[in-house]
């Protein structure tokens with residue numbers, strides 16, 4: 001069975017990206033979900049599959065609160081920030097097999113307030129489940145290594161040392177995201193200027209990562225609704241067809257430092273699978289929405305995707321190539337770096353807007369194909385290749 | 392405010408791994424009796440041949456720098472007074488790599504730099520590894 005073209009994104013929902021939401025994460029998830037279902041021209045009772053990434057709010061709770069009486073498929077992907085984009089593949093499989101007809105993929109959290117007790121709305125609900133918790137508590141945490149910036153720096157240090165990558169190279173990504181954020185009213189950093197001098201003056205968090213290499217912490221939620229391409233033709237928006245996708249895990253996925261090659265990400269195996277499924281190549285893409293938890297991780301992803309040779313991403317991101325008006329506009333919404341952090345489901349929402357030709361001032365002219373990546377846990381990767389469908 | 396450093400309470404194979412370093416002062420690695428492969432952290436089966444016939448063998452407490460991270464910010468209250476601190480990934484001659492706390496000057500760390508491993512018993516079941524440059 002070829003999954004390519006088996007389903008399309010027909011509805012999107014998105015809250016604001018804020019620091020200190022007045023609603024709980026559960027309320028944010030439900031609001032974005034209701035918005036996505038309405039955007040698709042559907043009712044909650046039309047939904048029969050619910051895929052909440054990371055299970056902060058369970059599929060059963062979502063169904064009960066929205067009014068979804070007949071749920072036939074529910075699963076939560078546990079790949080950290082790679083989960084939402086990997087969930088699109090799961091939705092495609094369910095729709096192609098007839099297990100579900102119309103699937104809701106959602107993610108939301110109080111990614112800012114949960115870490116600041118005084119800002120939290122209501123009691124904290126579920127804790128994040130980390131598939132690598134056992135390794136982390138025995139082998140990293142005793143050394144004061146407890147954050148994503150520190151874990152990833154085990155390979156980012158190796159990456160910059162091996163290929164001579166400079167802070168000015170990574171700055172191109174941070175600055176492009178910020179410029180794009182100025183075009184997006186929902187971006188947390190819209191209107192807040194950043195210069196190369198600001199970037200270089202920003203303090204280290206974990207070398208080579210400076211504060212301005214790191215994504216934002218925000219309270220937010222997103223949701224998308226997918227259904228078959230046939231059903232999509234009767235719905236209000238131009239369908240955004242899922243042409244291909246894949247997930248990949250480095251080996252071993254639960255421990256970074258003993259991988260044969262520290263610079264191989266899950267995306268290195270996922271990307272060729274996804275491109276082959278979709279029957280397209282990287283240079284066919286009009287828009288890139290690349291999971292940008294950290295600037296240097298974006299560079300490794302671009303290489304894994306085939307946009308550059310190993311070590312070559314520093315040239316790829318230079319000279320405005322990734323900016324609006326460049327050859328490969330990237331993270332046109334501002335990304336995790338300057339819009340907000342919704343585990344990359346905000347990248348899926350932005351790719352959908354671009355392919356609907358509804359991206360406002362950030363619109364890439366005549367966009368037909370978009371690439372979305374997810375990245376999470378200790379280097380898991382996911383890909384979705386999306387295309388503008390027919391009306 | 393600084394607090395005591397976190398000490399894990401490992402279970403199963405991880406506990407065996409740490410206990411051997413505690414009792415002998417030498418880093419031990421899991422070793423496959425069927426094919427000779429070394430692996431770390433310890434697992435139920437050999438990643439190279441699939442055998443479940445695994446034991447632990449001592450190392451010479453030596454290796455070279457493979458990578459590192461220098462933390463300038465930490466959420467760990469046990470480490471705030473140590474900022475900035477370097478955590479090193481050591482390539483062991485047996486194949487696996489070990490994470491430990493670097494005691495030297497982080498600004499001169501280089502890939503391939505020879506280092507020695509200094510185990511420090513923290514409890515009967517847990518051993519901390521210092522990496523001396």
Ligand SMILES: [Zn+2]
Nearest residue numbers: 423426437440
């Ligand atoms: Zn073996």
